[in-house]
Amino acid sequence: MSEQHFGLVDHSNTYPPHQDHREEETFELSEHGELLYSEHSNQSFSTKRPTYEDGNTIDWLREENAERERQRCLKSQRGARGLLLPFMDASRMWFVIVLTGIGIGVTGAWLDVLVKWLADFREGHCVHGFFYNQPSCCSGFDAGEICTDWQSWGQYLDIQYILGQSLLHSVVYVALAVVFAGSAAILVQFYAPYAFHTGIPEIKAILGGYVLDAFLSPWTLLIKALGLALAVASGLSLGKEGPLVHVACCMAYLLSGLFKQFRHNEAQKRKLLAAAAAAGVSVAFGSPLGGVLFGLEELDTFANESDVMWRGFVTSVIAAMSLQYIDPFGTAKLVLFQVTSITDTWRAFELVPWLLLAVAGGVLGSLLIKLNVRVALYRRHSALNDWPLLEVVGVSALTAAISYLIVFTRVQTSELVANLFQECDPSKTDYHGLCNPTAMWENVFLLIVTALLKIALTAWTFGMMIPAGIFLPTIAVGASLGRAVGLLTQGLQRAYPGAWVFSSCPPDPTVPCVSPGFYAVIGASAMLAGVTRMTISLVVILFELTGALSHVLPIMISVMTAKWVGDACGKDGIYSVWIAMRKYPWLPPVAYRDKGETAAQVMTPIERLVIIEDGCTLGELDNLTRKYNFHGFPVVRDAELVGYVTRDKLIEFLFAREPATLSTRRCTFSSRRSTAEDNLENLSNLVEEAILQLRKEQPQELVVDMFQKLNLRQILFTHEGRLTGMVTKTDIVALLNLHFPHTAALSELPGRP
Amino acid sequence: MSEQHFGLVDHSNTYPPHQDHREEETFELSEHGELLYSEHSNQSFSTKRPTYEDGNTIDWLREENAERERQRCLKSQRGARGLLLPFMDASRMWFVIVLTGIGIGVTGAWLDVLVKWLADFREGHCVHGFFYNQPSCCSGFDAGEICTDWQSWGQYLDIQYILGQSLLHSVVYVALAVVFAGSAAILVQFYAPYAFHTGIPEIKAILGGYVLDAFLSPWTLLIKALGLALAVASGLSLGKEGPLVHVACCMAYLLSGLFKQFRHNEAQKRKLLAAAAAAGVSVAFGSPLGGVLFGLEELDTFANESDVMWRGFVTSVIAAMSLQYIDPFGTAKLVLFQVTSITDTWRAFELVPWLLLAVAGGVLGSLLIKLNVRVALYRRHSALNDWPLLEVVGVSALTAAISYLIVFTRVQTSELVANLFQECDPSKTDYHGLCNPTAMWENVFLLIVTALLKIALTAWTFGMMIPAGIFLPTIAVGASLGRAVGLLTQGLQRAYPGAWVFSSCPPDPTVPCVSPGFYAVIGASAMLAGVTRMTISLVVILFELTGALSHVLPIMISVMTAKWVGDACGKDGIYSVWIAMRKYPWLPPVAYRDKGETAAQVMTPIERLVIIEDGCTLGELDNLTRKYNFHGFPVVRDAELVGYVTRDKLIEFLFAREPATLSTRRCTFSSRRSTAEDNLENLSNLVEEAILQLRKEQPQELVVDMFQKLNLRQILFTHEGRLTGMVTKTDIVALLNLHFPHTAALSELPGRP
The missing domain is CATH 3.10.580.10 (CBS-domain)
Known part of the structure; x- marks a missing residue:
């Protein structure tokens, strides 16, 4: 009877199997895999559940099964123990959540202080205390009074000639940049190689199940935080956002190690890491909702797990509150660069320059990704591969030397962005002469030079042997371009106030019609969308910066257009590209469309x-x-x-x-x-x-x-x-x-x- | 050889199969199913893809396959058509998205105006125009001036005696309540039976794949909007939030019917409906981010579909902006009840009353759900089932009669909540004497009576033959309780300012230490969590009300505690209970834990x-x-x-x-x-x-x-x-x-x- 039905047996493989198979199962890097398993075959298999080694991918089903068994075991205890043990279990989880939130908030604040101090140290020092930064040194003085306690290096060495002073300042500026960046690179190379780069690609892979415990070690945590402060202070074209996410995850990993329930279950550990990652973004931008939506959109961790989303939300809020409570600069400002005095309304004609900016953001974002990939490949296949320290020193020297020449790039990138986002207000200081209408063309020229320079430098810097985030430099590029376009539009409107397109502007010429500061916001959002290909979390982060609901629509339109244009130029965002280059076993959450293949x-x-x-x-x-x-x-x-x-x-x-x-x-x-x-x-x-x-x-x-x-x-x-x-x-x-x-x-x- | 391997064949079922099977596939209500299929067997099967009828569940795989085929077909067109057609396709989608957003924003504004006019009409009318509501009638008068243009019914009929006036007012108040509620019920019963209730359970089922086209018809749209205005104006214990979500979905359904790509694909249609649902919440609370997170948490529609989430976000923002642009009351306030003058900080001892409120919220929320189920079952199995109109008339008369007696319930529920959320400010009007410290006990008593009354009335009203949302009455219950607890705490602190627990209060007794208005917010969030069992979307909605980051933490704690307590009292939220009672084939997105079963x-x-x-x-x-x-x-x-x-x-x-x-x-x-x-x-x-x-x-x-x-x-x-x-x-x-x-x-x- 069976013969009749199964007469077509033709695949009857015999053992041993064919030799021309492919390696269908090696997530483990092959050398690791061999190591792991050859160790295993010689040691006892007393424990039922395997511990994973770096390079493996966890078995979610098995981990979830183990957790289920554990929970059942806890609940089946008799009497008070049956009630108390699950409660203790939940308490431990919340202990880790809350402490991670506080920890990352404190770390964020501490980083801000350290960076400010290091950066100020490049310009001078405080006479009544080496360890004061400029604002705290001058805090005793009234506004307008000249602060004599803060000495520039020229004053300190008592150099009278302007030329000598300038020379000294520039030399100190460049030298300290090299020292800071070099120290960061030395720390990273010799103590924690995983502390280099942004960390977000690795975190995405880890949250997806990849095992890379060395990436989350306490040593990495310390080096990444310290190296980040040095790297940011050195003035290199990098930001602290991605690394902060990494630091938050390290912290959660460290704390979760205290409890067996997380130490022995990789799936539970990953749920904590997801919550911590959201807190990292929350602190980096002072945007707790942005953090949650970042976790949702970019890390794709909360899908169908509202528990995990809730934990991410709690961690984000606690982190943001800790940061606000510590208030490192005494400004009571939570966000990195708050946008103030946004005019109430915008005009329809402004959509034209904004769309232009969005297209530029998409194109330049793709260009930045492509350049970055080229540089990464070149670095790997050239002599630079063996001399990462030299590369960092060289690039930081070059960056510092060029940056010193341009008024916009000399300051810290975060300060530049804050100034570019600021509207002109006669009662406030005019940063870098941006509000001087007679200097429009000079400003536009310098802003465009700044943007192009930052693109080139960022493409090179992102991937060197130092902690480096890509958010802030991207924002700086976008903001510079946006401000330039804003200045041009404003100039045009002032030159032809009676033109048909400007008829919606207020007739009184003293009332400003175009707000170049908001153009910078638009430019930044477009550029971010072009580089990261995120949508909703970017809009929320930038919405929390501006606070005006009426301005969400332009941000939304520019983010979307930039993403469309960017996707047309190249499908992947910067993080996906790095994940692919490093070959992490990570499935992008995008909807895959086949062309009829089965x-x-x-x-x-x-x-x-x-x-x-x-x-x-x-x-x-x-x-x-x-x-x-x-x-x-x-x-x-x-x-x-x-x-x-x-x-x-x-x-x-x-x-x-x-x-x-x-x-x-x-x-x-x-x-x-x-x-x-x-x-x-x-x-x-x-x-x-x-x-x-x-x-x-x-x-x-x-x-x-x-x-x-x-x-x-x-x-x-x-x-x-x-x-x-x-x-x-x-x-x-x-x-x-x-x-x-x-x-x-x-x-x-x-x-x- | 096969005999050896398959010698244990013992299930060899023969045809015809056993008769004691169960109906394993009937999602279709059985009478519908029969109808559907008997029609089918007698008609031509020329079209490959079936159209679904009400009561079916769509086949997602098949719908997605069809959409994939269609997309492939569009893109394979030659030349310009191959570029233009997909673009047109996307444009149609965005056309529906944007128009739905604008539509629901306009509808929300129009509803506000209509409700205000109807509610004011219960008190009097405008002499220079029947169609003005009180504020617009008196808009020509300065603040403080007595508005003579607005006549109460007593003034209009020139009744001199106070007693007669009161009598007349109360009679008009009750009579018009009955007329409004009765009209709403007649509209619903005779023209659109699906317009009754909140609509959220049905929308959850529909988004999960259930087919119920009659629920989304244009007729339902019209009746639900009109009936909602009448029901809200009648003073019944109900809100407009859930029905607004329903209206938004109807609108998206109507607009999507314009295009074949949605008309012929149930899965694509559902993705539009998900976006529209988010917009409904956005307009109801003036909280676009809350809308998105509501869609995410409660409707569970965006899981792994960041496209759909983005569309929901766009619709939410556009809807909120339309509402703000129309600005129905000229207050430029987007949110229903903005919380103002929150004190900067809160003290640790306040956590005790807040936790009490959270526990009360969880218990009372569960109680409300249980009462509501009881009433629904009683209604179905008693004579009320045949007399829905009579029930509405009776309950509205009762509600109006009782409400008229209590100062807090006489006003519209939204006005009550706004007043309860308000802090006491000597420069502003003292609503209902809430800020009078000598009347503390009276206020506390009345607030508790209000809360209990609202619970009872809401449990009955939610499920009658009128459009009714449960959010607003729940908020009102929670806010009343919260304000009561706040008043008590404030009284305690004023009575014993030197006590140890109050040592963190400012020493100056004129500076307020306890803010009862914020207690009302905490109470509302706890009650909402108890009834709906949502977490993150509630916190975001209430955060957008208060705007103070420092106050997110108490809201978070109270929401979470209330949810825990509520879950301990009964597992399901109000919407899940209704879905189960109506037996919609909807899978809750909660993590199911078996007890070892396979x-x-x-x-x-x-x-x-x-x-x-x-x-x-x-x-x-x-x-x-x-x-x-x-x-x-x-x-x-x-x-x-x-x-x-x-x-x-x-x-x-x-x-x-x-x-x-x-x-x-x-x-x-x-x-x-x-x-x-x-x-x-x-x-x-x-x-x-x-x-x-x-x-x-x-x-x-x-x-x-x-x-x-x-x-x-x-x-x-x-x-x-x-x-x-x-x-x-x-x-x-x-x-x-x-x-x-x-x-x-x-x-x-x-x-x-």
Whole structure:
């Protein structure tokens, strides 16, 4: 009877399997994988649940199962313990959440103070105390009074000649930049190589299940925070936003290590990290809602997990409150660069320059990404790869030297942005002469030069051996361009107040019609959208800066246009590009659209799979586990799928056996087969419970969707009971990165040859 | 060889299947289902894709497939058409989005104006124009001047005696309440029965895939908006928030009907509705971010779909801006009840009364839900079921009569809440004597009476035959309680200013230490959390009211405590309870935790399934489709799973056959079987491509998770190729509603006997 139905058995793979398979399961960097598993095979398998090593991907289903078991165990305790233990459990979680929030708020404030002090130190020092920065040194003086307590280096060394003073200032400026940046690079290179760069690509990968514990170590935390302060103070073209997210995650990781419930469960740990990441953004921008939406949009961590979102929200708010409570500059300002005196309304004609800015943001954002990739590839394949310190010193010297020449770039980037966002107000100081209408063309020229310079410098700096975020320099580029366009529009309106397009302006020429400061905001949002390809979190962050509901619409339009234009120039944002270059097993949450392909095109067909034939000897199983470090193997009998068994379960099972019996005893994974037969061991309890089977005619995008939503490691394909192939997460990651030519270009870990 | 492996065949079901199956596929209300399918079997099956009728659940996979095909078709057009058509496609979507935003903003403003006019009409009228409300009638007068243009009814009829005036006023007050509420009920009952209630449960079900087009018809839109204005003006204990969400969805549905791309695709239509729902909340509370987070948390629509979230954000902002632009009251206030003059800081001892309020909110919220369920069940099973109009008239008369007696309830609920949120300020009007310290006990007593009264009235009103939202009355209950507790705390602090607990208060007794207005906010947030069980969206909405970051923390703590207490008293929020009572096929997005059960406990085992045996005659298939209106049938051969075929595909196939051939020809669904054999028709192309197979040992919560995340209709369970059972969405919905005793208590549709 069976012969009649299954007469077409043609895939009857025999063991040993074909040799021309591909590595369908190695998320582990291959050298790590070997290391990990060769260690494993020689050590005891006393613990049921494996601990993951760096380079692995966690098994979400297993982690969730373990947590479920633990919870059940807690709740099944008798009497008061049954009530108290779950409560203690929740308390520990909230303890970590709240402490992380406070910690990152304090760290953010401390960083601000340190950066300000270091940056001021490049210009002079306080006579009554080395450790005061300029504002606190001069805090005893009234406004307008000249602060004599603060001495520039020229005054200190008593140099009388203007030329000598300028020379000295510039030399100190450049030298200290080099010293700061160099120290940061030395710290990073010798103590915590993972503290380099922004950290957001790694955090996205980790939240998706990648294991990289070294990235979150206390040492990394310390070096990243300290190095960040030095790097920012050195005046390099970088920001603190991304690294702050990294620092927040390190902090949560450190605190979570205190409790077994997180230490022993990678999934629970990741839920804490997600909450911490939101707090990092909250502190960086002083925008708690922006932090939550960043977690939602960019880190894609809260999908279907409102608990995690709520924790992220709590951490964000607590972090923002801590920062506000400490109030590092005594300004009671939470946000980095508050926008003030926004005029109430905007005119329809302004949409034209704003759309221009949006298009420019999209194009320049893509350009910045492309340049950055080029530089990263060049760095990897040139002599710079061996001399990261020299690169940092060289670039910081160059940056400082050029920056000193231009009035806008000489100050700290955050100060520049704050000034560019400011509207002209006769009662306030006119920063850098931006409000001088006679100097319009000079200003426009200088602003455009600043923008182009910052693009070039940022493209180079983002990826060097120092902590570096890309948000702030991007904002600076956008704000400069935006202010330039704003000045031009204002000039045009002042020159032709009677023109038809300007008829909506107030007739009184003393009432300003165009607000160039808001053009800077628009430019910044467009540029950010072009570089990061985020939408809603950017709008919320910038909305929290401006505070005016009426101005959300222009920001929204510019963000969207910039994203469209950017997507047309190149599909990926800067973080996705870096994830692809480093080859982290991360599935972007974007909707994948196939062109009619089915799963058959992406799956590894049965002919190229390493499979276990039911009924083989234990010795053959042993060989298999030694030969291949895949995560697991499908088990078939006459091409009919029996199940899927993971390699570590097999190793654990085989380790407990006498080596002598291995070659004689045979195995079966089917519970239906009798074990009365001699020499047959029933291994059916090793078979995984949760295995998804699909048909290979399924559209590719549905397969991708399942991997994205269910955090799967593999899907098996069957046709009427027979195994036809398998798709793993690696296959899907590769599929989604097909369009990007430099995938895996930087896949080695930093600091390792 | 096969005999050896498959010797345990014991499930060999023969056709016809057992009769003791359960209806595993009827989402369709059974009478509808019959109707739908009997119509179908007699009409042509020329169109490939079925149109869904009310009561069905859409097939997401099929809809997404159709959209994918359409997109591919658009993009494959040659030349300019290939560029233009996708652009036009996107433009249509944005056209609907923007127009819905503007529409709901305008509707919100218009509703405000109408309600104000109707409510003022209960007190008097304007002498120089019937259609002016009190503020616009008196707009020519200076502050302090007595407005002679506005005449109360007593002045109009020239009644001199105070007693007569009072009597007249109260009679007009009650009579007009009855007239307004009665008109609303008549409109709803005779023209649009779906316009009753809040609408949020239905919208949640619709967004999850339920088909209920009558709920979104233009007629419902009109009646709901008009009826809502009348109901709110009648002074019944209800709010406009939920109904506004419904109105927004109706609007989006109406506009989406203009374009084929939405008319013919239920999934695309639902994505528009999700965006519109966010806009409804945005207008109701003047809180665009709150709207987005409401969509995210309560409607669970944006999970993994950042496009949809972005659209929701755009619609929310546009709606809020339209409302602000129209500015119905000329106050330039966007939010319903802006909180002003919040003191900068709060003291630690205040956490004690706030926690008390949070616990009270959780308990009373649960009580309100339980009362509301009781009333709904009583209404259904008593004579009231046949006299909905009478019920509305009676309750509105009662509400008006009682409300007139208490100073707090006589005004509109929104006005009451605004006053309760207001801090005492000597320079402003003292509403209702709330700021009079000598009347503290009277105020506390009256506030508590108000709260209890509102709970009772709301529990009855929410579910009557009128449009009614539950947000505003809940806020009113919470605010009354909160203000009462605030007054008590303030009184305590004033009585014992030197006590140890109050040592953190400023020593100067004239400086206020306790702000009772903020206690009202805390009370409102706790009560809302108790009733709706939302968290983050509530905090954001209330944060947008207060605007002070420092006050987010107490709001957060109270929301969370209230939710915890509420969950301990009863698991479901008010909307979930109504969904369960109406038996909509909606899966709550909550994480389901099993107690160690596997899928085997929830699945229908093969013995109780209606299955198709491969090789049966076409006549048998025909019988099957006529006998059972399930969505589809698994196909097996000797218990081995061949595939799954939907009923409508079978009907379509059979309809094209000659009736005479049905009894002789046999069918196979296996592509492996040769059709050379006579009388064998190969139906393998009817088999569904996307069928999920799992093992029945899989933990139940993973099965639930898959249904929640992948929008599935069914999962098949196999063991080594053999079908062991099936789980459908209905099974999962039933599983998640097991704890609720009144599931399906109101499952008939309103207005149908």
